[in-house]
Amino acid sequence: MADDPKDAVFDVLVIGGGGSGLAAAIEAREAGASVTLLEKNPRLGGSTAWSIGSISATQTPHQRAQGIEDNPQQHWEDMPKFAGGMDRPDNDALRKILCDEVPAAFQWLLDSGVRFMGPMPEPPHRLPRMHNVLPNSRSYIYHLEKRARRDGVDIRCNTRVIELVTEKGRVIGARVERDGQTQLFRGINGVILAAGDFTNSPELKARFMGPREAKVEAINMTATGDGQKMAEALGATVLNGDLALGPELRFIPPQKETLVRRLPPWRALAVFMQWSMGHLPPAILRPFLMQFLTTALAPSLSLFEAGAVLVNQNGQAVHDEPKKLAYALADELGNRGWIIFGQEIAQRFSAWPDFISTAPGVAYAYLADYARNRKDIYARADSIKALASHLKMREPLLQEALGHQAMTGPYIALGPVRSVFVHNEGGLKVDTSHRVLDAHEQPIDGLYAVGSTGQGGLLLKGHGHHIAWAFVSGRRAGKLVAAARPGTRRASNPPQE
Known part of the structure; x- marks a missing residue:
């Protein structure tokens, strides 16, 4: 031809x-x-x-x-x-x-x-x-x-x-x-x-x-x-x-990109960052790293093993073993869920060895990091009723979802999370x-x-x-x-x- x-x-x-x-x-x-x-x-x-x-x-x-x-x-x-x-x-x-x-x-x-x-x-x-x-x-x-x-x-x-x-x-x-x-x-x-x-x-x-x-x-x-x-x-x-790889739960990314994602990939900036990793004290580096770690990574399944509950957009519990919760969430309308837990779990996941998310070999993100860097997916309320109102969920469903867990307030909600395949x-x-x-x-x-x-x-x-x-x-x-x-x-x- x-x-x-x-x-x-x-x-x-x-x-x-x-x-x-x-x-x-x-x-x-x-x-x-x-x-x-x-x-x-x-x-x-x-x-x-x-x-x-x-x-x-x-x-x-x-x-x-x-x-x-x-x-x-x-x-x-x-x-x-x-x-x-x-x-x-x-x-x-x-x-x-x-x-x-x-x-x-x-x-x-x-x-x-x-x-x-x-x-x-x-x-x-x-x-x-x-x-x-x-x-x-x-x-x-x-x-x-x-x-x-x-x-x-x-x-x-x-x-x-x-x-x-x-x-x-x-x-x-x-x-x-x-x-x-x-x-x-x-x-x-x-x-x-x-x-x-x-x-x-x-x-x-x-x-x-x-x-x-x-x-x-x-x-x-x-x-x-x-x-x-x-x-x-x-x-x-x-x-x-x-x-x-997956399905797994991932936090939705922020509507506005974080500083780390907005950074231009200029060679000079990358060289400075490379130098900083080896020379600046962790106290200075950590806030920068946390903007990356709290962007759209997977929440640790140990949250659910500790007693946290995954609920759908109406406040109804999504049930399955932790490793299969991503499948269960995909079956829910909208494929969106919230991770909810009380004061005891919140305290536990505020320091090593219990973290909310991690990028292997980089750092670990704890609850305070999400409260600081991801206000769009972090909610705190003194009562289940107040939390349901804030998240626009049905209070009876949320009460039922959390009622089987020995939780005390204040209550924390992280989400939405969604079920995704990475590759x-x-x-x-x-x-x-x-x-x-x-x-x-x-x-x-x-x-x-x-x-x-x-x-x-x-x-x-x-x-x-x-x-x-x-x-x-x-x-x-x-x-x-x-x-x-x-x-x-x-x-x-x-x-x-």
Whole structure:
């Protein structure tokens, strides 16, 4: 099929503008290919921008500065310990690639301007490997977008991919929709799917997980499994579609973003923050850290084990064992709940070892931190009647919900909380070159997948492994696809943004 003059023709077509997509686009462009990156949302970011932002790696400058002698082989040996009890195989070959190449990916991020604090310990890692991004996870997108645009990557936001297009059994591009118009974008060397997971696809969640899971919201509301759906239409297979982080309860984020989330991800600011972590006293650092910890993290389940009660928006108790309360809340109208407890629990969760929430390796947030930083989700009343009035709940239902607990006032309510999936593991089956495989283990010619879309059965439990895979797989695929055909050609259509 000859090129239509309306077609946009590039060497490499990347679908998805999160961390893995940007990594793929940058590496393909720096290898000499013409590259376009298509993102359906108004701005880049994907689930990378929603994450806490930690990345686990060995042989980093941060480890060396602390005198930590570590290596990829030890990382490879430790990762399966996080998946203990999971009755399914890991993808050892992809795990080897991840552990071997994340040190270079970490340095690549540093070279791009991203800064980190750490490393932090996280057993069962035998050594500290978790590095937390500064000042927040948007730093990844800020610096990589700058690098991509500087390199000449053609970035087009508000551009939704409708379907993958094949010719003589090979994926040659994608049909997209933008401003009510459709257009074919061709990728001569190949198409890289970097469209994230399907935590907000009721259809895929119902098929792989079940009807209750299909009701649960996602942290990233635009993670609708576009890459998985389009690849499945060509015969691809999804692995581990039933595995997910969650559902879990999460505090709703504040309507106005906190100072930490508003901080610009400038390199100078990140360097200052990195210095501060090692030099400023905790009393000065703690108020800053608490703005992060009280934003939208998970409440500790030990609250419910201690006797706190979860109620719905009417004040009626939501019943289940603590680990399953997120499922129960998803069944409630509106998927919104409040955690209510009395004076005894309030005193207990005001100091170590009982905390309201935590970011592993960073700090712990107690009740006073929420009272100070999240006035929008903190309520206190001397009586159940006053609390019901403040929360606009039905007093008889709230009295009944709390009546079985030996609580005394004043009463505290934290909420709303909602039931969410943070991410899921349902990625396409890929080979070690990130080529998407069909049901017969044969590559679908011209089609590649990275990040969560191309997880390939890799088990990524433990903080910092999903982001590590995003950058490792994206970088590798970008280089491989750029080299998939000899020679390069310029884009037929100039960049539009």
